[in-house]
Amino acid sequence: MSVSIKDIARISGVSTATVSRALSDPERVSEKARKAVMEAVQTHGYRVNSHARSLRRQRADAVLAVVPHLGNPFFSTILSGVEFELQQAGVDLLVADSRASDRGGRSVFAHLHASRVDGLICLDGNLPACAQQELSQPDVAERVVFACEWMPDANFPSVRSDNRAGGRLAVEHLLELGHRDFVFMAGPRENILTAERLAGVQEAMVKAGLSLPDDRIKGQDFTLEEGFAAAEWLAALSPRPTAVVCASDQIAIGLMAGLAQQGLSVPNDVSVVGFDDIAIAAYANPSLTTIRQDRIGLGRSAARMLLARIDGTAPEHKGLCTLPVTLMKRASTGAVPA
Amino acid sequence: MSVSIKDIARISGVSTATVSRALSDPERVSEKARKAVMEAVQTHGYRVNSHARSLRRQRADAVLAVVPHLGNPFFSTILSGVEFELQQAGVDLLVADSRASDRGGRSVFAHLHASRVDGLICLDGNLPACAQQELSQPDVAERVVFACEWMPDANFPSVRSDNRAGGRLAVEHLLELGHRDFVFMAGPRENILTAERLAGVQEAMVKAGLSLPDDRIKGQDFTLEEGFAAAEWLAALSPRPTAVVCASDQIAIGLMAGLAQQGLSVPNDVSVVGFDDIAIAAYANPSLTTIRQDRIGLGRSAARMLLARIDGTAPEHKGLCTLPVTLMKRASTGAVPA
DNA sequence: CTGAAAGCGCTTACAG
């Protein structure tokens, strides 16, 4: 057993109430009492028991981040932003994998009901229907913020990148280089990011008097494998499209590896644009032109938004925060082949 | 306020003790009582308050993972393995960034003292001295497991890859290809992984009658930037070494990007070996020969080891678990240039 | 099988 507030009270010759006050609001206590308490705390290494405090205060000082797949490095940077803000606020970060937890049968959101956490940051926009329903209960809904992805049918507060603008920027860049014949490498079709980025691509094409036929939309995952697999298909098209906009950098890097294997040169035969600007994008061969998302900012903003909701300090908050994206011009895009 | 055990007791016409038993040990309760309780629980959406339970049981059912830098995608896969095991055991995962938390001045290990978590998985082998001391206190030490990295001076239970064998495998592969003149791209010099991998490299070289002079050890970080920066140096060496063993895939990929810029071909001019086998390694251009670590396995094993320590079910546990590594032969290594 | 009661370790009105 470790030392408790009773021990400290006894040792420093005051009541537990005074110990509690000395620790959480030192101003409210005489200097003498404060010193006695602080010394006892120091020498005996006392720490407030977090469960007792949380139980009494009815506040967990903790937040849960729900991630579609923890193993996907894309999310760790967002989590890093979340952690940064929470840590500043003295709030703990719990992490759960939304897919893994489904296996166990126990809902990720049990934590919220169990008062284990004060709120939820959800990075998964494709929750199963039952989870969506749980989330929508009034006492739950007010403690949830979506980051990166979101659920289009619901209306939760959300922090996201301007995915549509990203799609547009990619196409506009390629149009400037003279490209007219595009392919869009999609992520999962039901994923909102896929939809938004594709919408941006189409907007920019329409504006240029072009259109993107269905058979120029390929792929169904954000993965390296999916990009790699598409290279063979692309190489066999005739006439061959000269530019590919990918819904993720992973797809783009996989695609470039596949194209190299097909004997096609990037950007001489095909230009490739990614999405995300993961760290490795700048070091790909060729370096990858891509749409930069501010993933740290996504995480930080979501954490701040949630904290404000929990405190009730931002009831007038917009509930929607859209972060700008940037085109990073690199070596994977070039003039349309002659 | 949400519904409490008292409410369920009243509604189902039994005592709180019976509700508690019905929930945590249904066998111990009559079928009639069990049914009444379960129904009330269902219809009112009752969940046990985790703080009350933890306070009473003196167990948090949660574990803290301390990561050197959450933003580094390398760790997310390990965390994913940790989460998988914990989730199966019904234990929560808290995550903290060891560097970020130092900033706040509050020790990461405060959680342990505050009973907030039952144990700690530490992925950071280079903790500041004060943290090391905290960790070494007997009541803390028995609840700590190191994963991936470790502290050579202390003697905590630890799960790690066979880094030394990895270094050896890399060199042996290159020796077979005819290489004799090596460079080792190191991580941080005080990092134990750097030391072990380098030791393996040297062992294999010595065995082949070679040695690695100090001026053939370059770099001080596991990053892309560090690898990229080394390319210029390498290109200027005369005679130029023909093979580079890198302490991480990130270094290797950065280096390959730099070498391309220097007009050098991998593997025709220089062979490159990485370490880790991150997902992108297979899709680098050229695809990266590397030493595969089982990062999921690292995380899972560490979680299991910690859980066993907490339960006290494995007092005779070895306390050291070394996972094998594998050489992944790909396109970045080839015969020594004529 | 069941209930009354104590107690886990705090915090916070309430009095003084």
Next chain:
DNA sequence: CTGAAAGCGCTTACAG
């Protein structure tokens, strides 16, 4: 400024 006391929501010997 301080203390006695109630109570946060559970679990678990202890009796029956």
